[in-house]
Amino acid sequence: MxxxxxxxxxxxxxxxxxxxxxxxxxxxxxxxxxxxxxxxxGVATRSGVHKTTVYRRWGGIDGLIADALEMASEEPWPIxxxxxxxxxxxxxxxxxxxxxxxxxxxxxxxxxIAAATQSPAVADALRDFFASRHDQAARIVTRAVARGExxxxxxxxxxxxxxxxxxxxxxxxxxxxxxxxxxxxxADAALAAARAGTLGQVGSG
Amino acid sequence: MxxxxxxxxxxxxxxxxxxxxxxxxxxxxxxxxxxxxxxxxGVATRSGVHKTTVYRRWGGIDGLIADALEMASEEPWPIxxxxxxxxxxxxxxxxxxxxxxxxxxxxxxxxxIAAATQSPAVADALRDFFASRHDQAARIVTRAVARGExxxxxxxxxxxxxxxxxxxxxxxxxxxxxxxxxxxxxADAALAAARAGTLGQVGSG
DNA sequence: GACTAATCGCAACTCGCGTTGCGTTATGAT
DNA sequence: ATCATAACGCAACGCGAGTTGCGATTAGTC
Numbered sequence: 079m080x081x082x083x084x085x086x087x088x089x090x091x092x093x094x095x096x097x098x099x100x101x102x103x104x105x106x107x108x109x110x111x112x113x114x115x116x117x118x119x120g121v122a123t124r125s126g127v128h129k130t131t132v133y134r135r136w137g138g139i140d141g142l143i144a145d146a147l148e149m150a151s152e153e154p155w156p157i158x159x160x161x162x163x164x165x166x167x168x169x170x171x172x173x174x175x176x177x178x179x180x181x182x183x184x185x186x187x188x189x190x191i192a193a194a195t196q197s198p199a200v201a202d203a204l205r206d207f208f209a210s211r212h213d214q215a216a217r218i219v220t221r222a223v224a225r226g227e228x229x230x231x232x233x234x235x236x237x238x239x240x241x242x243x244x245x246x247x248x249x250x251x252x253x254x255x256x257x258x259x260x261x262x263x264x265a266d267a268a269l270a271a272a273r274a275g276t277l278g279q280v281g282s283g
Numbered sequence: 284m285x286x287x288x289x290x291x292x293x294x295x296x297x298x299x300x301x302x303x304x305x306x307x308x309x310x311x312x313x314x315x316x317x318x319x320x321x322x323x324x325g326v327a328t329r330s331g332v333h334k335t336t337v338y339r340r341w342g343g344i345d346g347l348i349a350d351a352l353e354m355a356s357e358e359p360w361p362i363x364x365x366x367x368x369x370x371x372x373x374x375x376x377x378x379x380x381x382x383x384x385x386x387x388x389x390x391x392x393x394x395x396i397a398a399a400t401q402s403p404a405v406a407d408a409l410r411d412f413f414a415s416r417h418d419q420a421a422r423i424v425t426r427a428v429a430r431g432e433x434x435x436x437x438x439x440x441x442x443x444x445x446x447x448x449x450x451x452x453x454x455x456x457x458x459x460x461x462x463x464x465x466x467x468x469x470a471d472a473a474l475a476a477a478r479a480g481t482l483g484q485v486g487s488g
Numbered sequence: 489g490a491c492t493a494a495t496c497g498c499a500a501c502t503c504g505c506g507t508t509g510c511g512t513t514a515t516g517a518t
Numbered sequence: 519a520t521c522a523t524a525a526c527g528c529a530a531c532g533c534g535a536g537t538t539g540c541g542a543t544t545a546g547t548c
Contacts, residue, residue, distance in 0.1 A: 093495070093545085114401050118535075128497050133536065135495090191456060192400035195393070196319050201458050208457035240472055243452035244444055251396060251451045252413035252444070253406050259485070267445055267476035274475035276468065298515090298525070323505075333527050338506065340525090 099125040100132060101149060104142045105186060113189035118142070140197035147190055147203040155214045163222035163272075167241045167265035170215060174242045175261045178249055191250055212238055219272070228272050236277040240268035304330040305337060306354060309347045310391060318394035323347070345402035352395055352408040360419045368427035368477075372446045372470035375420060379447045380466045383454055396455055417443055424477070433477050441482040445473035 103125035107116055116139060122129040136142045158169035177187050194201040216234035223232055244264040248254040271277050308330035312321055321344060327334040341347050363374030382392050399406040421439035428437055449469040453459040476482050 096496080129535095130498080130537085131496055138536080188400070192397075194458065195397035195400055195455065204456070205458035208459075212457070236468070239449055239452055239457070240445075240469075243448040243456075246456045247444055247448035247451050250400065250455060251409075251448075252417070253399065253410035254413075263441070263481065264445075266481040267479075268472075270479035270481045271472035271475045274472075274479065276471045276475045280464070301526080334505095335507085335528080336526055343506080 096125075096127050096131065097135075100127055100136070100142070101146060103127075104146050108143075108146070108186045108189050109182065110185075112185050113143075113192050116142075116189070137199075140193065140199050143189060143193045144197070144199045144203040146186075147200065147207055150190075151203070151207045151210050155211055157214055157217060159218075159221075163218065163225075163227045164266065164269055166218040166222070167237070167269055168262050170218065170238070171241050171245060171261035171265040172258060174245050175256060175258065178245075179256070191246075228269075229275050229278070231278045232272050232275075233277055233279045237268055237272045240271055240277060241265045301330075301332050301336065302340075305332055305341070305347070306351060308332075309351050313348075313351075313391050313394050314387065315390075317390045318348075318397050321347075321394070342404075345398065345404050348394060348398045349402070349404045349408040351391075352405065352412055355395075356408070356412045356415050360416055362419055362422060364423075364426075368423065368430075368432045369471065369474055371423040371427070372442070372474055373467050375423065375443070376446050376450060376466035376470040377463060379450050380461060380463065383450075384461070396451075433474075434480050434483070436483045437477050437480075438482055438484045442473055442477045445476055445482060446470045 100121060103121045104116075107120050107124055111120070118132050118139060119129050121142060122132045125132075132142070136145060156173070158166050158173070160166050160169060177183050190200070190204060190207070194204040212235040215238040219228065219232060219234035219237045222228045223230060228237075241264055244267070245256055245261060248256050248260065268277075305326060308326045309321075312325050312329055316325070323337050323344060324334050326347060327337045330337075337347070341350060361378070363371050363378070365371050365374055382388050395405070395409060395412070399409040417440040420443045424433065424437060424439035424442045427433045428435060433442075446469055449472070450461055450466060453461045453465065473482075
């Protein structure tokens with residue numbers, strides 16, 4: 079479900095305007111009404127684009143969300159650099175926390191996870207999104223290894239996963255409340271596990 | 284969305300038969316067609332109960348799933364007892380793994396998580412479900428503490444969360460493949476974090 | 489600046505979820 | 519056995535998502 083990104087047969091003015099308008103409308107509608115209330119007609123009306131056009135180019139709700147997700151994948155993530163692995167991981171976990179609790183972003187972030195459980199297209203987009211996030215956050219770990227804070231052979235992505243997984247677990251699985259304390263604890267636990275060498279590269283640890 | 288469990292004004296024969304038939308049909312339909320293809324009419328037809336009755340008593344798809352989830356909450360979880368914390372946690376993580384990869388259970392388990400992202404009623408039922416799971420698995424940690432494998436004051440539920448969270452993270456968030464290696468690693472990391480004292484009770488660690 | 493084809497707008501339609509009103513059946517009590 | 523009523527079955531309806539055919543508009547090309 080990749081919307082032709084300028085590679086289409088007609089990257090010209092109108093098509094580009096339509097895409098931008100629809101993308102913006104999708105995010106706005108999502109932020110205001112949430113995922114369950116998100117409707118193609120709502121996005122169409124808000125964007126000033128006709129319903130039929132949205133269905134033809136995006137296929138439906140799934141396509142709209144997958145497109146928005148691809149757009150989000152390209153935005154850089156402000157990876158923290160506090161000087162220590164503990165500080166960086168805690169800041170990273172808190173970044174995730176705010177992304178799912180702040181009133182402005184939460185509905186959109188939550189929608190991405192929710193939509194992926196129902197649409198393979200969104201699931202694929204989500205996979206790419208988190209692959210990008212893991213890549214970007216990896217520097218936290220490589221820096222820590224270079225400083226000698228973590229053992230050689232530590233798998234950067236694995237440390238990142240361990241630091242944020244408990245937050246997602248509470249948010250979408252066990253449905254328990256999350257706060258800064260939970261975020262810090264998850265980061266600390268990931269760090270401890272990495273120090274113990276349990277998060278090494280596959281085949282070397 | 285608690286379906287009157289015998290406390291209704293007419294717990295008699297027919298009502299009970301209807302509930303059992305609908306519950307069984309829900310699980311069967313879920314296992315065969317999955318969550319996105321689950322429809323009230325399908326459950327109604329399969330159970331031999333009329334569509335209107337299902338809507339009246341369960342409210343819709345959400346109610347059906349919430350009811351099935353409450354039913355599942357009551358079933359005991361076969362908590363492993365291998366003799367060591369490492370063995371127990373690994374076995375526990377593999378239990379979660381098979382629950383979401385085995386062809387028989389996976390569609391149902393997955394549906395519970397997916398439905399909770401869209402329905403507050405299911406989300407509540409899921410919260411109760413995992414609270415029960417955490418309670419049951421806690422004995423793994425209390426045993427380990429008693430053996431001296433883990434420090435006093437270790438929060439049992441927190442260790443369990445850490446051991447299974449990476450699996451759920453890959454399954455529903457980052458959408459990465461999961462296997463026994465991933466499960467073992469998550470369990471080992473949780474154990475290391477607990478040994479380091481990062482998973483203590485709130486206020487004491 | 490004219491031409492061709494892609495893209496969009498529009499209106500009407502299909503289809504299935506969920507609802508409603510009413511008649512029927514089964515339950516629990518007298 | 520009789521009765522009141524809770525629970526169910528049934529048919530018909532409303533409503534909104536998604537589709538289709540056609541005409542209008544616009545982008546890219548010569």
